[in-house]
Amino acid sequence: GQNLLQYGTTEGYAPLKEFLAEWTAPRMGRKVSSDEMLLTSGSQQVLDLMGWAMIDPGDYIITEDPSYLAAFTAFYNHGSRFIGIPTDAEGMVVDTLPETIEKARSQGKKIKFIYTIVNFQNPAGCTLTLERRKKLVDISHRYGIPIFEDDPYGYVRFDGEHLPSIFSLDPEGGVIYAGSFSKILAPGTRIGWCTGSRDIIRKLTVFKQALDLCSSPISQALIYEYCRKGYLDRHLPNIIADYRAKRDAMEESFRKYLPLDEVNWVKPEGGFFYWIHMPRIDAGELFKKAIEKKVAFVTGSPFFANGGGEHNARINYTYSKPDVIEEGVKRLGEAIREML
Structure with a gap:
């Protein structure tokens, strides 16, 4: 109604928070209370709020190497420096921590804090x-360092079983969890959420109030109605099936067109991306050749806070249709062979 045309509460639209508390309970390990959740302007805002609430200039954040480049930007804006932890096919190599x-x-x-996707x-x-989680x-717990668990892709799983969130494995309240509607509904909604202890949620709420007063009440209400009527639960299997088919098309095309003795990768069980390594x-230089063939990817270097990634590329499979994916990978393979 007309209330949606006014400012909303900083904490977020109560009906949507209640829906999320129920809907995320299996992932969270329990139904979180209203004061353990904050609705935000996309999960990207959670990164910024964590910077305001926790980072002083010169502080260090532990991240995976590589990691989300916009997280580096968000934390760096608050004066952060970074310590990278290597990753392998099973995620962050936590034994090195x-x-x-x-x-x-x-x-x-x-x-x-430790930032992990x-x-x-x-x-x-x-x-x-699970073992590493x-x-x-x-x-x-041993070192008294909180964990920031960023999980925008967790509900977009193609293969295997969902794993418990780190939040659900920590009864002591040392984990801040961030989720988003951007990858499961639409990025234009600009609505995300975070869950954590009452103390940290209170701090994040204070900073959010100073930054933007509230996230759009209209967007929050629209999402709530969409979810309440069951559309989200019907939509998710459709996008998962669509993305799985595109992932499979890219996997098949990699094996068909790339020089397998020169390129390696891990087949993702969900999400949006392949990460290829070309020793x-x-x-x-490959990017320049690929662009000439009208193929684009993201080079690896921006995903490393302290250098690296010169031989890596991130390739997205969720946007293009399978036949376009095959043609794109074919051209990429040609570009790679021209450089050998």
């Missing part, structure tokens, strides 16, 4: 295993 943390602290570095990571496409929580190819 204790030594890394102790070395950083011995050098006087102040670590504010646990499911179908952007850009690497990998998923953190449990180890990460243990390390968080003998400079991705920046």
Whole structure:
């Protein structure tokens, strides 16, 4: 009604929060309370709010290497520096964390939180295993460092079973979880959410109020009605099936057209991206050749906070149709062979 044309509460539209509390309960391990959740202007705003609430200039954030480049920007805007932890097919190599943390602290570095994209990571496409999730929580407790669990892709799983969120594995409240409607509904909605302890949610709410007062009440109400009527639950299987078919088309095309002795990758179980590694190819130079063939990808270097990625590329499969994917990969394979 007319109330939607006025400012809303900073905390978010109550009916949508109640829906999300119920809908996310299996992933969260329980139904969270209203004061443990904040609705935001996309999950990207959660990154910025975490910067306002937790980062002082010169502080360090532990991230995966590689990681989401817009997270680097959001945290860097608050004066953050970064410590990268390598990843493999099973996600962040958490066994390296204790030594890394102790070395950083011995050098006087102040670590504010560990930032991780646990499911179908952007850009690497990998998923953190259950064993590593449990180890990460243990390390968080041991060193008193919170975990920021960013999960925009978690509901877009093609193969296998959903894994418990890190939030659900930590009864002590040391995890901040971020989700988004951008990947499961539409990015134009600009609505995301975060879940955490009452204390951290209260802090984030104060900063959000100063930044934008509230996220769009109209967008929140539209999403609520869409969800309440069951459309989201009917929509998700459709996009999962569509994206799975496109993922499969890209996988088949990789095997058909790329020089397999020169390029390696891990088949993602969900999400949006392939991450390819080409030990003998400079991705920046390959990009120039690919553009000449009207094929584009994102080079790997921007996904590393402290250098790296010169031989990597992130390739998205969710937008193009399968026949276009095949033709694009064919041209990419031609460009790679021209550089060998």
